Amino acid sequence: MLEAASEVFAERGFHGATVEEICERAGFTRGAFYSNFSSKDDLVVELSRRHSEALVDRIRRASKGAHTTADDLLRDVFAALADDSRSQERWLVLTTEFTLHAIRDADARRAWATQQHRVRDELVAVVDEAVARQGLALPMPTELFVRAAIALAQGSMAQRLIEPRSLRVGELERTVLPILLGLGGRATASSVQ
Numbered sequence: 779m780l781e782a783a784s785e786v787f788a789e790r791g792f793h794g795a796t797v798e799e800i801c802e803r804a805g806f807t808r809g810a811f812y813s814n815f816s817s818k819d820d821l822v823v824e825l826s827r828r829h830s831e832a833l834v835d836r837i838r839r840a841s842k843g844a845h846t847t848a849d850d851l852l853r854d855v856f857a858a859l860a861d862d863s864r865s866q867e868r869w870l871v872l873t874t875e876f877t878l879h880a881i882r883d884a885d886a887r888r889a890w891a892t893q894q895h896r897v898r899d900e901l902v903a904v905v906d907e908a909v910a911r912q913g914l915a916l917p918m919p920t921e922l923f924v925r926a927a928i929a930l931a932q933g934s935m936a937q938r939l940i941e942p943r944s945l946r947v948g949e950l951e952r953t954v955l956p957i958l959l960g961l962g963g964r965a966t967a968s969s970v971q
Contacts (some may be wrong), residue, residue, distance in 0.1 A: 779804045779814065780828065783821050788868045792822065792875040819886045822876050823893050829869055830897040833859075834904060841908035843943070848912050848961055855908075856948050859931075870935045898924050909959075917960040926958055 782804035786795045797818065801811050815821045840858035844850040859866075880890040901924045911914055916923050934950040 779806055779811065780821075780825055784825060784868075787822075787825075792818065792872060792879060800862045800922075817930060819876075819879075819883075822872070823889050826873065826890075826893050827896070830893075830900070834897070834900045837901070838904050838907075841904060841911075845912065848914060848956075848959065850954070851908060851912055852956060856952055859948065859951075867935060870932060870939070876935070892932060898928070901928075904909055914959065914961075918958070923958055930954055 779800065783800045786799050786803055789795075790799065795818065797808060797811055800821070801808055802820075807849070814955040815824065836858040837855055841851060843851075843854050844855065876886070880886040898921060902920045904922060905916075905920050909920075918926075930951055934945060934948075937950075938942065938945050938947070
């Protein structure tokens with residue numbers, strides 16, 4: 779059901795996709811859908827949970843590799859994130875649509891805020907572990923760093939979708955995140971590409 783929903787959302791958007799289309803694509807009945815999810819909102823939140831678990835796992839694995847420098851750490855994390863840029867772009871489109879829906883719908887907003895908080899907490903733990911392993915100290919609270927990194931990644935991706943030749947995948951992140959990590963001139967865009 780989740781795979782079918784991902785496909786239908788990618789093709790039709792959150793509002794354009796119907797429960798009937800999702801069920802038809804998955805080969806399930808509406809009853810099967812509603813025995814697992816109360817609405818499309820619940821389905822998107824579950825997709826987000828699974829998507830974020832996979833993302834956090836990739837970041838965690840990349841950050842636990844053998845790194846002699848912070849530059850090495852960043853290079854491996856960026857490589858792990860760039861693995862599925864097309865999938866990330868489709869995901870951004872869906873989550874942007876759902877975010878707009880959640881802004882207007884109180885129940886969706888609460889569920890989405892809870893999911894976003896969960897993802898940030900997981901990323902904060904990963905960043906704290908990686909920073910400690912490298913003997914670094916962030917120049918800001920970790921949660922603010924994570925919020926900035928998420929905003930930077932999503933904003934960069936949105937810019938690439940609107941202006942495809944404006945930025946290379948990860949270019950903004952490779953340039954700005956070392957600065958946010960407090961590495962200043964030690965890590966440059968070219969040294970972590």
